[in-house]
Amino acid sequence: MTTTDERPAGFENNDHKPIGHGRMLRKEDPRFIRGKGNYVDDVQLPGMLHCAILRSPVAHARIVSIDTSAAEAHPKVKAVVTGAALTGLGLAWMPTLSGDVQSVLATDKVRFQGQEVAFVVAEDRYAARDALELIDVEYDLLDPVIDVRMALDPSAPVIRDDLDGKQNNHIFDWETGDEAATEAVFASADVVVSEDIVYPRVHPAPMETCGCVADYDRIDSRLTLWSTSQAPHAHRTLYAIVAGLPEHKIRVISPDIGGGFGGKVPIYPGYVCAIVGSIVTGKPVKWMEDRSENLTSTGFARDYIMRGEIAATRDGKILAVRTNVLADHGAFNGVAAPVKYPAGFFGVFTGSYDLQAAYCKMTAVYTNKAPGGVAYACSFRITEAVYLIERIVDCLAYELEMDPVELRMRNFIQPDQFPYRTKTGWVYDSGDYEPTMRKALELAGYDELRREQAERRARGELMGIGVSFFTEAVGAGPRKDMDILGLGMADGCELRVHPTGKAVVRLSVQSQGQGHETTFAQIVAEEIGIPPADIDVVHGDTDQTPFGLGTYGSRSTPVSGAAAALVARKVRDKARIIASGMLEVSVADLEWVKGAFHVKGDPGKSVTIQDIAMRAHGAGDLPEGIEGGLEAQICYNPENLTYPHGAYICVVDIDPGTAQVKVRRFVAVDDCGTRINPMIIEGQVHRGLTDGVGMALMEMIAFDEDGNCLGGSLMDYLIPTALEVPDWETGFTVTPSPHHPIGAKGVGESATVGSPPAIVNAVVDALKPFGVRHADMPLTPSRVWDAMRGVPRPPI
Numbered sequence: 001m002t003t004t005d006e007r008p009a010g011f012e013n014n015d016h017k018p019i020g021h022g023r024m025l026r027k028e029d030p031r032f033i034r035g036k037g038n039y040v041d042d043v044q045l046p047g048m049l050h051c052a053i054l055r056s057p058v059a060h061a062r063i064v065s066i067d068t069s070a071a072e073a074h075p076k077v078k079a080v081v082t083g084a085a086l087t088g089l090g091l092a093w094m095p096t097l098s099g100d101v102q103s104v105l106a107t108d109k110v111r112f113q114g115q116e117v118a119f120v121v122a123e124d125r126y127a128a129r130d131a132l133e134l135i136d137v138e139y140d141l142l143d144p145v146i147d148v149r150m151a152l153d154p155s156a157p158v159i160r161d162d163l164d165g166k167q168n169n170h171i172f173d174w175e176t177g178d179e180a181a182t183e184a185v186f187a188s189a190d191v192v193v194s195e196d197i198v199y200p201r202v203h204p205a206p207m208e209t210c211g212c213v214a215d216y217d218r219i220d221s222r223l224t225l226w227s228t229s230q231a232p233h234a235h236r237t238l239y240a241i242v243a244g245l246p247e248h249k250i251r252v253i254s255p256d257i258g259g260g261f262g263g264k265v266p267i268y269p270g271y272v273c274a275i276v277g278s279i280v281t282g283k284p285v286k287w288m289e290d291r292s293e294n295l296t297s298t299g300f301a302r303d304y305i306m307r308g309e310i311a312a313t314r315d316g317k318i319l320a321v322r323t324n325v326l327a328d329h330g331a332f333n334g335v336a337a338p339v340k341y342p343a344g345f346f347g348v349f350t351g352s353y354d355l356q357a358a359y360c361k362m363t364a365v366y367t368n369k370a371p372g373g374v375a376y377a378c379s380f381r382i383t384e385a386v387y388l389i390e391r392i393v394d395c396l397a398y399e400l401e402m403d404p405v406e407l408r409m410r411n412f413i414q415p416d417q418f419p420y421r422t423k424t425g426w427v428y429d430s431g432d433y434e435p436t437m438r439k440a441l442e443l444a445g446y447d448e449l450r451r452e453q454a455e456r457r458a459r460g461e462l463m464g465i466g467v468s469f470f471t472e473a474v475g476a477g478p479r480k481d482m483d484i485l486g487l488g489m490a491d492g493c494e495l496r497v498h499p500t501g502k503a504v505v506r507l508s509v510q511s512q513g514q515g516h517e518t519t520f521a522q523i524v525a526e527e528i529g530i531p532p533a534d535i536d537v538v539h540g541d542t543d544q545t546p547f548g549l550g551t552y553g554s555r556s557t558p559v560s561g562a563a564a565a566l567v568a569r570k571v572r573d574k575a576r577i578i579a580s581g582m583l584e585v586s587v588a589d590l591e592w593v594k595g596a597f598h599v600k601g602d603p604g605k606s607v608t609i610q611d612i613a614m615r616a617h618g619a620g621d622l623p624e625g626i627e628g629g630l631e632a633q634i635c636y637n638p639e640n641l642t643y644p645h646g647a648y649i650c651v652v653d654i655d656p657g658t659a660q661v662k663v664r665r666f667v668a669v670d671d672c673g674t675r676i677n678p679m680i681i682e683g684q685v686h687r688g689l690t691d692g693v694g695m696a697l698m699e700m701i702a703f704d705e706d707g708n709c710l711g712g713s714l715m716d717y718l719i720p721t722a723l724e725v726p727d728w729e730t731g732f733t734v735t736p737s738p739h740h741p742i743g744a745k746g747v748g749e750s751a752t753v754g755s756p757p758a759i760v761n762a763v764v765d766a767l768k769p770f771g772v773r774h775a776d777m778p779l780t781p782s783r784v785w786d787a788m789r790g791v792p793r794p795p796i
């Protein structure tokens with residue numbers, strides 16, 4: 001029998017519940033583990049109708065006609081809407097986050113399989129789905145562009161003929177670094193290694209699919225939208241701009257969200273359909289995607305074909321890196337990234353190494369595939385960048401016949417070089433790489449593993465050891481450097497302490513499972529000494545919270561976490577003045593010990609923050625010029641991004657008979673600066689490492705030559721479970737961020753970023769006896785088998 005006093009391992013001594021940072025069970029979990037979370041699909045409103053979307057069965061076709069009469073005649077159907085009807089409302093097209101336009105419902109052509117063609121609003125979910133089958137669409141098939149390498153061929157069909165004068169499938173060219181300087185270094189280097197490296201198209205695949213409930217009030221012209229959004233405020237502003245409604249008439253609520261992983265950053269056509277459905281019918285309308293709609297039509301990630309080149313001296317000093325990328329953006333450029341960075345933060349592809357030169361060139365193209373390029377557990381293409389550099393460094397180690405750890409250590413940026421300006425212009429705030437690497441080596445028992453490997457190799461067994469070392473750029477971002485569609489990336493935060501000393505903190509960011517209700521209470525608790533249990537975290541509702549750009553790119557702790565600490569300090573400053581009045585001493589004579597002010601030299605004379613809160617709201621006198629109440633608000637504009645780092649070591653065994661890869665061990669040492677809640681951090685790391693196993697070994701959204709998506713269900717798109725992953729071994733070092741008020745850096749995506757190269761490096765290492773230097777993800781048994789037999793790699 002379990003008693004309520006029982007604590008999981010690690011919590012035995014935890015009755016103290018930290019007032020501030022520290023290991024603490026999550027405040028939100030009593031709700032989640034009892035099945036009492038409140039997700040969008042739990043929202044039920046009186047008279048609510050249901051929306052279902054008709055999607056294109058083909059990848060590229062002209063729409064000849066759409067006959068909706070049979071669907072309209074269905075007894076439970078309230079409305080059937082096509083692109084033509086939306087054109088009349090000026091809503092057939094909507095802007096994407098990257099300044100392209102995307103059709104809400106196709107008018108002229110369909111451009112990917114799964115594209116939205118029409119929607120039905122009906123009395124229940126079943127009737128809405130049934131009525132979809134009554135809609136008759138005639139398509140005139142066009143040749144699809146599926147092979148991204150063919151997209152720029154002059155003979156390729158033009159996908160985006162909706163764009164004025166568009167004659168090809170080119171989206172943008174982008175470059176960073178110094179081409180000439182890099183060329184000069186390459187020309188005189190002892191060793192140059194190059195490799196074609198593919199990061200396949202994958203999907204964030206959150207447990208909860210996307211959806212919303214739209215409730216438009218015709219009398220007041222007010223729209224309330226419950227939606228699966230990672231960025232409620234940014235979404236509200238975009239709806240306001242597109243629909244011409246004032247912001248105060250729109251309320252976006254993101255209740256509990258069942259995982260986001262970047263996939264809930266964009267605005268999808270389904271949201272707009274539900275809103276239009278509610279406007280047209282005058283009733284609340286719910287739209288919830290099913291799994292296959294989620295996998296085939298909402299934002300994918302990656303899909304980069306990268307040529308990596310590295311130049312070094314014979315003894316392993318890395319001099320320069322260069323890369324050329326072909327980016328498949330699908331049918332509409334829906335990339336989620338700050339506007340000035342069309343390729344996101346790929347510019348950190350120089351990794352954790354001190355180089356003389358670097359250069360990157362990228363070309364993005366349209367294809368007949370679902371749009372996206374969302375930052376799936378990836379601060380805007382950092383995942384791709386880290387994979388590229390960590391793979392190519394291993395290719396170099398292979399050529400130099402050098403140990404991959406040794407090679408990395410020889411090239412690390414040194415502690416005294418921080419803040420370090422990279423050759424592509426990013427300024428790494430802080431880092432101390434070698435101790436992190438050494439800790440991972442120690443945890444793994446690296447030397448012993450190498451000895452074991454040699455023995456096994458001699459017996460014909462395939463054991464591999466893979467290493468990766470990453471630096472991420474998270475916490476977008478300084479207003480001077482970045483914006484999304486003109487919106488600056490600063491975050492508001494508001495803190496109110498009630499008379500009895502309980503508090504409420506209001507955030508612009510939005511948790512999708514990361515535990516913000518706990519960690520943000522802890523941040524405030526650390527600063528003003530009110531226990532986390534007494535601090536309520538309010539988020540995910542634009543009517544209740546200050547403006548800010550939302551949660552993605554591990555930005556909540558770097559940006560809103562800083563805002564929460566600073567707003568609490570502002571409250572503490574006011575509390576200090578009130579305390580000086582209460583204790584009848586000058587402000588300078590007060591000392592703050594978490595939770596109370598003491599008179600210096602007389603600790604017996606003190607007032608707690610709770611006493612002060614009561615005085616602030618009470619009838620007694622307050623010091624001159626001090627207003628009643630104890631609250632503050634702030635808008636925090638970060639000075640720079642934060643740059644967490646980590647060292648990962650993976651051990652795999654490959655079955656020589658079946659080519660099945662088993663991840664035997666995985667050691668992850670992360671440095672995210674000051675740690676708020678170590679338990680949550682470990683959970684975040686475990687999550688990301690599992691992502692890594694999925695991408696490295698199992699996951700890929702593939703297409704056949706007609707453009708049929710082959711990954712439309714979780715039977716075809718494999719995601720890892722507890723069975724495919726080992727017991728994670730984690731460790732940490734702490735290198736605080738110098739510009740963040742509490743020194744914290746983001747961590748939510750670190751493990752997704754750092755683990756795929758460690759796993760692939762381990763598999764390639766295991767295959768060394770076969771002369772394999774590179775193999776592309778996902779390393780399924782068939783791909784590993786081919787690599788063992790020297791079969792050329794598949795094109796995509």
Ligand code: PCD
Nearest residue numbers: 260261262375377513519553554556557676677746747748
């Ligand atoms: N130093 C430090 C840091 C951090 N932390 C913690 O941890 C977490 C995280 O954090 P961050 O890093 O800041 O992050 P955020 O912003 O909050 O979040 C975001 C992320 O998060 C992650 N994780 C997660 N988890 C869960 N559960 N779910 C989800 O969905 C998710 N998602 C993912 C992603 S992908 Mo993107 O969106 O792609 O861009 S981005 C992302 C939180 O709670 C916090 O507080 C601590 O403690 N400390």
Ligand SMILES: [Cu+]
Nearest residue numbers: 378381382383
């Ligand atoms: Cu990415």
